[in-house]
Structures are given as structure tokens and as C-alpha cells.
Amino acid sequence: MKKRFKLTDLDCANCAAKMEEAIKKIDGVHDATVSFMAQKMTVDADDARFDEIMKEIVAVCKKVEPDCVINL
Amino acid sequence: MNNLTRKQRKMLYRILAAAALLAAVKLLPHLFPVPVWMAVPLFLAPYLIIGWDVLWKAVRNILNGQVFDENFLMALATVGAFATGEYAEAVFVMLFYQTGELFQDYAVGKSRQSIAALMDIRPDTANLELEDGSLEEVDPEDVEVGSVVVVRPGERVPLDGEVLEGVSALDTAALTGESLPRDVGPGDAVISGCVNQSGLLRVKVTKPCEESTVSKILDLVENAGEKKAASENFITRFARYYTPCVVIAATALFLLPTIALALLPASAQPAFLAGTDWTGWLHRALIFLVISCPCALVISVPLSFFGGIGGASKCGILVKGSNYLETLARTETVVFDKTGTLTQGSFTVTALHPAGGVTEDALLEAAALAESWSSHPISVSLRKAWGKDLDPSRVTDVEEIAGHGVTATVDGKAVSAGNSRLMEREGVQWEPCELLGTIVHVTVEGQYAGHILISDLPKPEAKTLVEGLKAAGVKRAVMLTGDAEAAAKAVAQELGIDEYHAQLLPADKVEQVESLLAKKSPGAALAFVGDGINDAPVLTRADIGIAMGALGSDAAIEAADIVLMDDNPAKIATAMRISRKTLRIVKQNIWFALGVKGAVLLLGAFGVATMWEAVFADVGVAFIAILNAMRCLHVEAFKK
Numbered sequence: 175m176k177k178r179f180k181l182t183d184l185d186c187a188n189c190a191a192k193m194e195e196a197i198k199k200i201d202g203v204h205d206a207t208v209s210f211m212a213q214k215m216t217v218d219a220d221d222a223r224f225d226e227i228m229k230e231i232v233a234v235c236k237k238v239e240p241d242c243v244i245n246l
Numbered sequence: 247m248n249n250l251t252r253k254q255r256k257m258l259y260r261i262l263a264a265a266a267l268l269a270a271v272k273l274l275p276h277l278f279p280v281p282v283w284m285a286v287p288l289f290l291a292p293y294l295i296i297g298w299d300v301l302w303k304a305v306r307n308i309l310n311g312q313v314f315d316e317n318f319l320m321a322l323a324t325v326g327a328f329a330t331g332e333y334a335e336a337v338f339v340m341l342f343y344q345t346g347e348l349f350q351d352y353a354v355g356k357s358r359q360s361i362a363a364l365m366d367i368r369p370d371t372a373n374l375e376l377e378d379g380s381l382e383e384v385d386p387e388d389v390e391v392g393s394v395v396v397v398r399p400g401e402r403v404p405l406d407g408e409v410l411e412g413v414s415a416l417d418t419a420a421l422t423g424e425s426l427p428r429d430v431g432p433g434d435a436v437i438s439g440c441v442n443q444s445g446l447l448r449v450k451v452t453k454p455c456e457e458s459t460v461s462k463i464l465d466l467v468e469n470a471g472e473k474k475a476a477s478e479n480f481i482t483r484f485a486r487y488y489t490p491c492v493v494i495a496a497t498a499l500f501l502l503p504t505i506a507l508a509l510l511p512a513s514a515q516p517a518f519l520a521g522t523d524w525t526g527w528l529h530r531a532l533i534f535l536v537i538s539c540p541c542a543l544v545i546s547v548p549l550s551f552f553g554g555i556g557g558a559s560k561c562g563i564l565v566k567g568s569n570y571l572e573t574l575a576r577t578e579t580v581v582f583d584k585t586g587t588l589t590q591g592s593f594t595v596t597a598l599h600p601a602g603g604v605t606e607d608a609l610l611e612a613a614a615l616a617e618s619w620s621s622h623p624i625s626v627s628l629r630k631a632w633g634k635d636l637d638p639s640r641v642t643d644v645e646e647i648a649g650h651g652v653t654a655t656v657d658g659k660a661v662s663a664g665n666s667r668l669m670e671r672e673g674v675q676w677e678p679c680e681l682l683g684t685i686v687h688v689t690v691e692g693q694y695a696g697h698i699l700i701s702d703l704p705k706p707e708a709k710t711l712v713e714g715l716k717a718a719g720v721k722r723a724v725m726l727t728g729d730a731e732a733a734a735k736a737v738a739q740e741l742g743i744d745e746y747h748a749q750l751l752p753a754d755k756v757e758q759v760e761s762l763l764a765k766k767s768p769g770a771a772l773a774f775v776g777d778g779i780n781d782a783p784v785l786t787r788a789d790i791g792i793a794m795g796a797l798g799s800d801a802a803i804e805a806a807d808i809v810l811m812d813d814n815p816a817k818i819a820t821a822m823r824i825s826r827k828t829l830r831i832v833k834q835n836i837w838f839a840l841g842v843k844g845a846v847l848l849l850g851a852f853g854v855a856t857m858w859e860a861v862f863a864d865v866g867v868a869f870i871a872i873l874n875a876m877r878c879l880h881v882e883a884f885k886k
Contacts, residue, residue, distance in 0.1 A: 178469075185351065187545040188316070191482040207472045210545070211358060211552040216472055237310040240303075 176218040180245045184213055189239040196234045202227045215244065250352065257348050261341065264296035268337050289333035297324060297340040314489040316539040323535040327857070330525045330532075339536065339857045346865020350545070353872045357549060360556075360879060367420040367439045368460050372404035373397070375448070386438075387455040397447045403440045406458045407449040409433065414445035421463065422812040423562030439463070462803060463811075466564055470555045473567025474548075477832055481547045485540035492847070496534035499851060503527045526853065533850035536860035537843050542868035546835040546875045553878030554828030560881055562811040563821045570807040573790050574825040578770035579762055580720050580818065583755070583784075584727035584734065586777040587794060588711075588741060588815060589702045593623050595631035596703065597681055600696035609696045613688045616654040616661040619644045624684065625652075627700055628663075647671075651686070663688045683733070704737055707816040712742040714819030718826065721770075724762060726755050755784050763788070775818060792818060820884045828878045835871040842867050 184190055190210035197206040202220040209215070219227045232244055250258065271288045274280055280288070294301075297320075304321035312318075320343050327336035372386045375394040386404040389395060394410065397403050403416070415427035418440050427443055430436055436449055439460035455461060504524040506515065551568035558565050565571050585591050598606040614632035617625035618641055629636065644654040650671060651664015662672055669676040669687050674694050676687045683701030687694070712723045725746040727734045734748035747758050763772050774781070774788035777795055782805040785791030793806035795813040803809050810817045846863040849855035 186316070186541065187548065188485055188539070188541055191485060191544060192312075195482075195486075207474070209472065209548075211354075211548050212468055213358075214468070216469070238312060240306060240310070 175221045175224055176216065177224070179215045179217070181208070181213045181215055182243045182245060184208075184210060184239065184242045186210075186239070189242070193235050193238045193242070196238055197231050200227060200230050200234065203231075206231075251355070254348060254352060254355075257344065260296055261345055261348065264292040264337070264341055267292035267295065268334070268341065272334065285333055286328075289328075289337055293324070293328070293333075293337045293340060296337070296344055297321070300340065300343075301325075314493060314538075316541065319489075319493070319535045319538050323532045323857075326528060326532040326535075330528055332529070332857075335857050339861055342858075342861040343536075343865060346861070346869060349869050350541070350865065350872060353869065353876070354545060354549065357553065357872070357876050357879070367402070368464060369402035369404040369438070373401075386458075389451055389455065391451055391454055393451055395449050395451060397436075397442045397449055399442055399444055399446065401442055403436050403438050403442060403447075403449065405438050405449075405451045405455060406436070406453040407451045408435055410448045410450050412445050412447040414447050415443045416440040417443050418812075421459070421562060423560060423817075463559075463564060466566060466803070466809075467555060467559050470552075470565060470567050473569045475551055475568035475572040475832075477572065477829075477836070478547050478551065478568060481540075481543045481836070485544050488540045489538050492534055492538035495847075496531040496538070499534060500524075500527050500531035522853075530850055530853055533855055533857060533860040534847060536857060537846055537850070537863045539864055541864070542839040542843075542871045543836060545868060546839070546871035547832055549872060550828055550832045550835065550875040550878045553875055554824055554831075557828075557879045557881035558821060558824045560879075561817065561820055561824070561884060563817055563824070564803075564809040564811065565821070565825075566807050566809075570790055571825045571828055573771045574773065574808065574822060575829040576769065576771045577720060577773045577790065577822065579722045579724060579766055579772045580715055581724045581726060581759055581762060581772065581774045581784075581788065582743070582815075583774075583776040583781055584725050584729060584737060585702060586813075587775055588708045588725065588743075589704050589737060591702065591777070593627040593684065593700045594703050595627055595698055596683060596701045597679075597699035598696070599677075599679060599699065601677070601694050604690075604695045609688055610698065612656060612661050612690055612695060613663045613686060613698055615641050615656045616644075616652050616663045616688075619654075620646060620652060624686065624700055628686070628698065631698075659691050661688065661690050669694075701733075704741055705813065705815060707814045708741055711815050711819060712744075714816060715822065718819050718822040720822065724758075726750055726758055728752075752781070752783070755781065756787055759784050759787050773818075775815070792821070794818075823884055824878075824881055831874055831878055835874055838874075839867050839871055 187210040190208045194206055194208040197203055197217065202223050203217065205218040207216045217231065228246065235242060235244060271292065274288065300317045301321050303317040304315070307315045307318060320340065324336040324340050327339065369386060371383045372389050373381045373396045374384045374389055375396055376382055381396055389405055395404060409430055409432050411432060413431045415429050416436060417427050420441065421437065421439050438458040503519055503522065504527055507519060507524060551571060554571050555565045555568065582588050598609055600606055600609040610632050614628045615636055617628050618636045618638055640657050642655045644652065646652050647668065650668040651662060653660070653662040662668060663686055665685065666676060666687065672689060674689050674692065676694055677697065679685050679697055679699055681699050683699045686698045686700060688697065689695055715723060722744050725734065725738050725743045727748050728750055729748055731748040734746050738746040750758060759774060766772055771789040773790040773792055774784050775792045775794060776785055777793065782801065785793060785805045790808060791806040792808045792810065794810040794815065808821060843863050846855050846859050850860060
């Protein structure tokens, strides 16, 4: 399942790249892109565990860029 | 000032306060003597005002395991400067860094806004017609298929639909980049996003909001960033190694000379260590840290692509991803489908050859009248060529003979119009035509009246197309067609096409494209241009599939990588020029940023560069690169 989320306060392009990198490493995530320009995140992950995976993604992003909020 | 966000304004005040305070602290010793021990607390005040958040973020990120983060690096560099007694410099560097970040934030926000504004073609409201005939302003998303909306002059068509009532001209510029208005009347399909210019239209909605043309286009452009270009990926990979490498180099730059100075006796020290002490080396190492953030690159490359895609969409060219823009710039061979792409795909009367004693007008009038009841494309083209009103009551006893033509009684005379088979069937002696195309022979009362040549003409814009493509760097233009050899040759010669292949079945086209793919030089790309209707396999097989005339055609939007919103083939050259410009800017930014950073690193290692150059190499370069990237958005020169 592929879903898109809007991001607020994603301030640095390098952080976006780091977030993307970190999300891709999460188990069950097939693909992910974090667009600094569009302030958007696209996640392609296992259907069954999607909500669970999203929680992990939020946690990971908090670590990389604590100011950035994912609008679920 | 007014267009800064709250966050940005707060930062601006902090910068101003810290700058004022720093100036005061610098002036203080000139006014009255200040004890030496006061220097640290005095400079610490402006430093903390401007830098507290950087310090805080550095600590927080280290706790989160993010070591090589720009906040950490700036914190380390400035705290280090403090430690070596360079108080003013520490404050200055932090002040500069924050100013640069603010500029950067502002510039990126601005460019994001201008791209968003560019794509702001989605109408906010629709005037829904209620059962009692009154109007209610609603969100287009709430309008159901089948309901009726009213579009007043000056308003955007909110949803795709069909005109029930009213005549108007629609401005499609937002979708196609073309300012030529399109006339619509009852029964015509209208597309969301167009601006109604003159009359009131009542439109029956045919598609829900999320499937409307404008939603699809916006979706496509907004998500174009997901498909990243190779240079974007290169930069992200580069950034991952760059920072740690520079930090390690900085550590080595400080530790090695310091250890050497401490351990070796003065006589055994190499020449470059002479006259230096550990604080000098620490200072050089700190300069390294300031330059170690890869932000200029990481921001400017996607920003350039984003701008290029935005600029292209301003011209009615939709690019589905940065990677396609990059590939397009490398295109060496362009393969065209003929019908509908290079030619109009509709028939036009191109020559009248009346037999002896018959005028051209009489010939055309007879044919147009005889065919006036038919909706066959050839009949339509005859009526269009005649151009005047036809009185249907003059025509009786119409009979359409499939595969042959039409016989009818016109003004009491028997007229037949059709191909050579019809002539043979009627037993009339006909003359062959030396020109290429579809021939309509006409007889009046059994006498041969001459023939009319109808052909599929090249689009007027196609004539300068090959020239434009060559100027944009394309080496070869190839045309593929299912048409007969002779017709293909004529079009190819007229348009200056380098190579053509005629009489191809759809499957043969894929084969031809594959053999052309095999022949291209390494690193170059092949683009295929089609109308997207029956060439989906070829569109996907080519490195870049370009579909044209996509306004309203979902299939084309689906299959292609680049979509031209209108029928103008000259847009291909425009797309090519935009892509090359974008790539040029991306390269400029990469080399500029790497060059300046490299140079300052080198100067810093030899103790020539100061913190000032280092801050410029960091935020200054980022700022310039962002401004350069913004040029991608300016496509006015290509629009014409």
C-alpha cells in the first residue's frame, strides 16, 4: 500500500535525505521518498502492518529531525 | 518583512538583537576600561541570543545518535573558537550562519510558493445548480457526477463535463501554455482548469473531482519529485560521505601537528610546523567544521529539478519525474509517429483537378452536396473546403455505398462521388492523379467532372520542428508510420526528417524502436513521440515516451513519461531546451559548490582562510546556488 503524508516544518534538505534513508531501513517498508521541495512523504509498505510501520516511521523521523511533524 | 513566516521573523529579531549587542560589546573597551575577565560573559550574551537553539539542537541530536549534524558542527566550531579566545569571531560566525540559514529558508519557501502558485489551477468553488434553478457555491469535491454547474465568464471550469447550454471561448493557457482560446458550444466537452472567457455556460458534470483533468495534472506534477534523477541520488550519496570525511580531516588537522609539536624536539620538527602552536591548528580544524555541511548541494539540486518541472508545466509540458528531465537532456534520437503527431491526423482538401469544361467551384460544390449527409471524415473535409452553407433540400436520393462512395441527386442531376472502384462500377472513364493522397472522383449525369485530392497535411508547427530539435542537440529525427511508402516519403522530405520507415504494423514499430535503441551511442537516450492512443507499447519501450495532445486523454497521461498538453509538436523542442537548461544549472551548482568548498578547505588547511571564508563557503554558496536554481523556473524565453 502506498500512502502520502504532508510534512510540516521540514527545514533542511539534508535531514529529508536522512529521514528517507532511515525510513527505507525499517522492516516492511518497500520504498519511501521524502520530498523536501513538496514537503511530502510517500511510503510504500506492507498492507497488514501499515499502522504499526507508520508508528515506527514517526519515531525514526523524530530522531532525525525532531521539529518535523508528519500529518497522519 | 510582511511575507516572512512567524518563525522567520523571530529569527530576524534575534539576528538584529545579537548584532546590536555584539557591536556594543566591541565598542565598550573604547569608552571605559573593561577588566579582562569580563570579556567572556560579555561576548557570551550575544552568542547565546543568536546560537542557543543551535547548541540545544546539537545536544539533542547527539542524544538521538545523530552526530554529524550541521548544528553539532556549528556548535563545535564556535565553542572551539571561544575556547581559543576568539570570542568576537565565534559570535560573528554564529551570526552569519543564522543569517545565511534565514536567507536560505526564505529563498526555498519563496520558490516553493512560486511553483505552487504556478500549479494553482484548481478552482476552489463550483456554482452548483439546485433543483429550483438557484445557484449554490460549493466545493468542487462535493459535486456529484450528473449534476449541473454554471460557469460565469471569468471563472474557471471547476470539473470536467459537457456543455448543456451556452456558447463561449475557453482559455486553456493554464493547462497548455497556449493562449489561443478554444470555442465551445452545447454538446462539447469542457475540461476543468480552463478559464471561461465570454459567455455563461451550463455544464453537466461527467467526472468526479478526484478524476478530473486538473486533479490528475496537479497530482502528477506534485509527485514528480518522487522519481529522482541520477544527479540527485549522487548528491545524497555524496552528502553521506562528505561530512564524516571533512570531520575526520579536521580532527587529523588538529591532532597530528599538535602531537608532533608536543613530542618532537624543535630541531626535528618539519618546516611547516615552525612558528605554529596548537591553538593555530585548532583554529584551522574549526574552519573545516564550518565548511562540512553539504546543504548547498542537497538543496539546490532537487530545487533545480523542481523548478525545471514547474517551468515546463507552465509551458503545457508535464514531466512525470526529475529522472525523465535528466534523460530528455541526453536525447540523441527522436522517433515520431506520423499520423496525429507530425500530421494533423484529419483530412484536408489539398487540390482540385476538374475535367475539361468544369470549374473548380462546381466540382467541389457537387462533391460537397453529394456527401452532405455523410459523417465520414472525407465528407467532413469536403464540406469544410466548400466553406459555404449547403442547402440539404437540394440533395435527394442519397445512397452510401460502403468502400466506394456516395451517389445522390443534386439539383435534379445524378451525382456520384467516390474512389476509382465507384467509377469502375459506374462505368465512367476516370483520370489518375499524379499527387499523393486520397482521391475523390466526381461524375455529374454520368460525365466525369474531375477529382479532388484529400490528404493528411503536416501540422504547420512541424515544419520548424526538426530544425528546433537539432538546435537543441538532437542528432537524428526518425519517423515511423503505417502509411504507404510514397506518402511517408513526401512528409519526411517536407519536414526534413532524417530517416523514415513506412508500412509498419503496430508491432513493427516496437521492433524498429528496438533496433534504433541498439544503434544509439552509449549514454545517449531515445525519445518516442506519439499521440498515446495506440502506441503505448512503444512509449514504454523508448527511454522517454512523449505523448501529445493529452488534453482529455487519460490513456496518454498514463502511458507516457512526458505529456504535452496540446497538439503542438514544437513543444518537444521546448521541453528539450528546458531539460538542458535545468541540467546545466544542476551541473553549475554542483561544480560551484564543490569548487568553492574544496578551495576553502585547501586554504584553511594551509592557514590562509579565515572563518569568514568558511562561512561564505557554507551558507553563502548555498544561497547563490539556490538563486541559480531558481532560474530553472524562468521559461518565458521558451514560450513565444
